[in-house]
Amino acid sequence: MKKAVTQLSAVLVLGTAAFALAQGANFLTIGSGSTTGVYFPVATGMAKLVNDAGDGVRANARSTGGSVFNVNALATGELDAALVQNDITYYAYKGTGLPSFEGKANAKLRTMAVLYPEVLHVVARKDSGIRSIADLKGKRVVIGDLGSGTEQTAKQVLEAYGLGFDDLGQALRVSPAQGITLMQDKRADALFYTVGVGASAIAQIAQTVPVSLVPVAGNQATTLLKKYPFYVRYNIPGGAYKGAGATVPSVAVQATLVTTTAATDDTVYKAMTAMFGNEAALKAIHPSLANNFSYAKAVKGLPAPLHPGAVKFFKEKGLNVK
Incomplete structure (x- = not known):
């Protein structure tokens, strides 16, 4: 039974x-x-x-x-x-x-x-001397996971400034979590991340390392928007992250x-x-x-x-x- x-x-x-x-x-x-x-x-x-x-x-x-x-x-x-x-x-x-x-x-x-909106954040260590996208030339830059949307965005933004991945000192294809570690350990100078404002990855870097947000603006942003109509202008508000007191112009997808x-x-x-x-x-x-x-x-x-x-x-x- x-x-x-x-x-x-x-x-x-x-x-x-x-x-x-x-x-x-x-x-x-x-x-x-x-x-x-x-x-x-x-x-x-x-x-x-x-x-x-x-x-x-x-x-x-x-x-x-x-x-x-x-x-x-x-x-x-x-x-x-x-x-x-x-x-x-x-x-x-x-x-x-x-x-x-x-x-x-x-x-x-x-x-x-x-x-x-998913906003492009270009985060640079303050001790890297990076103040603009053009300054990324020769630097160690996290460009996102292989096959990620961030990687594609990084490629297109660099292109608008006359640069490619080969112009970087190192194009680091890693996850955001790995990118945080590389930034904290001084093994990366800057990081691309297409993400909603307030993302914990960006907040974590800003809490542990003196960083600045690099603007995407001017004629280069105009060129980008003209060639890739999915982008829109977006201002990252001041105070969104520790140490980022001023509004920083950037671009966003959806x-x-x-x-x-x-x-x-x-x-x-x-x-x-x-x-x-x-x-x-x-x-x-x-x-x-x-x-x-x-x-x-x-x-x-x-x-x-x-x-x-x-x-x-x-x-x-x-x-x-x-």
Whole structure:
């Protein structure tokens, strides 16, 4: 009898597992970025809102290498949704912009929402003598993880100043966490990071090492915006980080929540309702959302078409979308 009960229990467990697999479309693995950035707490907070809603959709957040990794993982099905820079989403959707995307357009990418500006932070040790982007020539510079959105941004900004990675003393392709250590140990002179204002990685460096924020401005910024229309001008406010008392001009792209046509309309609609239905709860996740998110902004400058589940949600909010 005991053996029969055990066998029955095993069947029930297997049946439950099979049912869960059958309902796989109702589970979202959300790709984020480094744990020291803004993507990770935002994705974690969104997953919690989905799980707390109890509406038949479950979610979890995964720390990843960032935007380029995320769109590639969406293409393979390793991720169901992800936070991605809007420029990287567009390049992947069109099959252009990056060598790894050329001729490999992913027409299945779909936008769920535009979230907040991702601001380029160029952080330099004060003892490095770096005062402008041009001063990075010959220096040891953290340019972001290999395949990250930050790496692409660094390349484009340097280009606007007539520089390339080969002009740097060292182009250090490491994670933000590793970049912090290199800056603290005087093994790096400066660091690029495209991230929401207030990121813990930037705050940690500023708390432990005398640093300054390097501006991206003038004719070079104009050239950058003209060639790459995804960028907008953005001023990093004074006081955002220790030792940064003055406003520093820079540029920004937009963080977007992206999925694919493989996600069902019902799953995306329910996830959207859970994540964005209570705007106050969403904005409580992180200051980047609190200071920037709105329904109107969420559907502007879309790098790929809206997912039908997102269309349904935004139409219910009174927006004219398709």
